[in-house]
Amino acid sequence: MKKKVSILGSTGSIGTQSLDVISRYPELYTVEALSAGSNIELLAEQARVHRPKKVSVATKELADRIRGELPPGIELSFGEQGLIEIAAHNDADFVITALVGSQGLKPTLAAIDAGKQIGLANKETLVSAGHLVTALAKQRGVSLLPIDSEHSAIFQCLNGEPRAAVRKITLTASGGSFRDRSREELAGVTVEDALKHPNWSMGAKITIDSATMVNKGLEVMEAHWLFDLSYNQIEVLIHPESIIHSYVEFNDHSIIAQMGNPDMRVPIQYALTYPDRIASPTEPLNLARLGTLHFREMDYDRFPLLRMAFEAGRAGGSAPTVYNAANEAAVARFLRGGIPFLAIEAIIEEVLSRHDTIHEPQLDEIFACDAWARKEAAAWHK
Numbered sequence: 001m002k003k004k005v006s007i008l009g010s011t012g013s014i015g016t017q018s019l020d021v022i023s024r025y026p027e028l029y030t031v032e033a034l035s036a037g038s039n040i041e042l043l044a045e046q047a048r049v050h051r052p053k054k055v056s057v058a059t060k061e062l063a064d065r066i067r068g069e070l071p072p073g074i075e076l077s078f079g080e081q082g083l084i085e086i087a088a089h090n091d092a093d094f095v096i097t098a099l100v101g102s103q104g105l106k107p108t109l110a111a112i113d114a115g116k117q118i119g120l121a122n123k124e125t126l127v128s129a130g131h132l133v134t135a136l137a138k139q140r141g142v143s144l145l146p147i148d149s150e151h152s153a154i155f156q157c158l159n160g161e162p163r164a165a166v167r168k169i170t171l172t173a174s175g176g177s178f179r180d181r182s183r184e185e186l187a188g189v190t191v192e193d194a195l196k197h198p199n200w201s202m203g204a205k206i207t208i209d210s211a212t213m214v215n216k217g218l219e220v221m222e223a224h225w226l227f228d229l230s231y232n233q234i235e236v237l238i239h240p241e242s243i244i245h246s247y248v249e250f251n252d253h254s255i256i257a258q259m260g261n262p263d264m265r266v267p268i269q270y271a272l273t274y275p276d277r278i279a280s281p282t283e284p285l286n287l288a289r290l291g292t293l294h295f296r297e298m299d300y301d302r303f304p305l306l307r308m309a310f311e312a313g314r315a316g317g318s319a320p321t322v323y324n325a326a327n328e329a330a331v332a333r334f335l336r337g338g339i340p341f342l343a344i345e346a347i348i349e350e351v352l353s354r355h356d357t358i359h360e361p362q363l364d365e366i367f368a369c370d371a372w373a374r375k376e377a378a379a380w381h382k
Contacts, residue, residue: 001207002027002028002029002030003028003029003030003094003272004029004030004032004091004092004094004162004197005018005022005029005030005031005032005092005094005095005096005272006031006032006033006034006052006086006087006090006092006094006095006096006111007031007033007034007035007095007096007098007118008035008083008084008086008087008095008096008097008098008099008108008122009015009035009036009037009097009098009100009104009121010034010035010036010043010046010098010100010103011036011037011039011046011120012098012099012100012176012203013098013203013206013264014098014121014147014264014268015036015096015098016042017264017268018096018098018119018267018268018272019031019046019050019311020054020265020268020281020300021265021268021272021281022272022309023049023050024049024281025278028273028278029272031052032052032053032054032090032091032092033053033054033055033056033085033090034046034047034050034052034054034055034086034088035053035082035083035087035099036055036056036058036084036146037057037058037198038057038059038062038075039050040057040062040065040066040069042376043055043057043066044066044069044070045071046066047049047069047071047074047327048070048071050070050327051074052074052092053073053074053091054074054075054076054077054085054086054090055070055074055075055076055077055086055339056076056077056078056079056082056083056085056086057075057076057082058078058079059078059079060079062078063076063077063078063082064187065199066077066370080082080106083103083106083107084106084110084166085100085109085283086107087107087108087110087111087114088107088110088111088113088115088116089114089245092116093116093117093118093119094117094119094272095108095111095116095118095253096119096147096268096271097111097118097119097120097121097122098117098121098122099122100122100123100124100203100205100206100280101124101205101328102124102125102128102321102324102325102328104122104124104125104157105125105128105129105133105366108120108122108125108133109125109129109132109133109136109363111164112133112136112137112140112142113140113216115140115141115142116142117142117143117145118137118142118143118144118145119145119147119153119268119271119272120145120146120147120148120212120226121147121148121268122223122321123148123219123221123322124218126144126221126222126225126372127221127222127320127321127323127324128227128320128321128324128325128366129321129363129366130221130222130224130320131141131225131360131365132362133225134225135307137219143274144226145271145274145372146267146269146271147264147268147271148222148267149242149245149246149264149266149267150171150245150246151219151222151223151225151226151246151275151343152173152245152258152266152267152271153244153245153246153247153258153267154169154171154226154227154246154247154248154258155226155227156258156270157246157247157248157256157258158170158227158248161248161250161256163178163227163228163253164320165225165247165250165252166229166233166248166249166250166251167233167250167251167253168229168232168233168234168235168248168249169223169227169229169234169235169246169248169249170234170235170236170237170246170247170248170249171216171219171220171223171234171235171236171237171246172236172237172238172239172242172244172245172246172247173210173213173216173238173298174237174238174239174240174242174254175238175240175296175358176210176211176212176213176215177193177194177195177196177210178193178194179238181379182302183302183342185341186273186341186342187340187341188286188335188340189341190318190336191335191337194207194208194211194334194341195207195208199377201219201327204335205331205332205335206296207328208331208334208335208344209331211341212271212303212305212327212341212344212345213303213305213306213309214305214306214308214327214344214348216236216306217305217306217308217309217310217312217313217323218309218324220234220236220306220309220310220313221309221313221320222315224313227246231310231313231314232277232329233239235298236298236306237295237296237298238295238296238297238298239255239293239294239295239296239323240294240296241290241293241294241351242260242262243259243262243290243293244257244258244259244286244293245257245258245259245260245267246258250321253257259285260282260285261282261283261284261285261342263282265280265281265282265362266280266282266321273325280339290316300335304345304349305327305345305348305367307346307350308323308348308349309323311352312352315357316357316359317355317357317360317361318355318358318359318361318365318366318369319355319357319361321350321366321370321373322351322352322370322372322373323348323357323368325346325353325370325371325374325377326351326373326374326377327344327348327368327372327377328374329347329374329377329378330343330344330347330348330377330380331344331373333347333377333378343380343382346380346382347375347377347380350376350380351376351377351380354376355373356371359374
């Protein structure tokens, strides 16, 4: 029987690559539903090719514009309720959550509550509400299968291994667009500079997060929840080539690493086919041709936002929510040209310093803290 797949964020980098994987195996998958934000031209094209039963866009205005471009019979919705329709109210077996930011939380919870298996590419869901998401997934018997390359790597390395045997995990980081620049050289960098990632093709927000190391900080918090590890068991190492995607060290000091060329279709496909592996359209890794791999210790003075992520994670409660929300607001300001690159750090640090952490926050408290942090970050000035 074919696996029915729904994709939240189908026009983004993960969404388009997910559809590329799915399109290569029509005997294995059908597309049940798709959601997009404002890229209605691409969504309409995806709908014509994959013929989902439902699609959703960000606003009513966009829904009115795309309506005439969709094949007949496709149900159209919009807004937050539209996302929930795509996530939960359909016949999908598997939901890929590829939305950027905290907007992925409600639809992911709805999908879990509906018993859908989750391909998780929206790390902010676990960052903001890891205690609620993991508890609900356990209650509903739902698997959270990681799609981020680092978490997929750890997941694969842990297959068949008792969790008590894990000494620590190491998430590798490319170092982002500015990995070879000193802090002094970051003062005048432009948006265009920041968006030139050396290894991966990603959306604008994630590429900026890679340059600030916030993306790795969010991955650290996500790994804490996905693998039930303390923050003392999670480390980060700069690995410029992005060939070793992450690795696990066990109590006997044996290390198991997952390697491959930097291509997101590999972890996407593994999440879709788990526990099976099938042929991949990606290029095989040739270590002889590659020749050399490089590694650097993480410098938490050079990348203070990674240090702040560990601090927020250890504080727990609502602190990770505030870290993430302040970052989203700050990055949006930077991408609009409203603040310099280094102001992202200053904003997040100041907003965190003003926050009184709520322990074990419920959903309404999480959204209240999120909104407060965005407002504070938007109002920040020197």
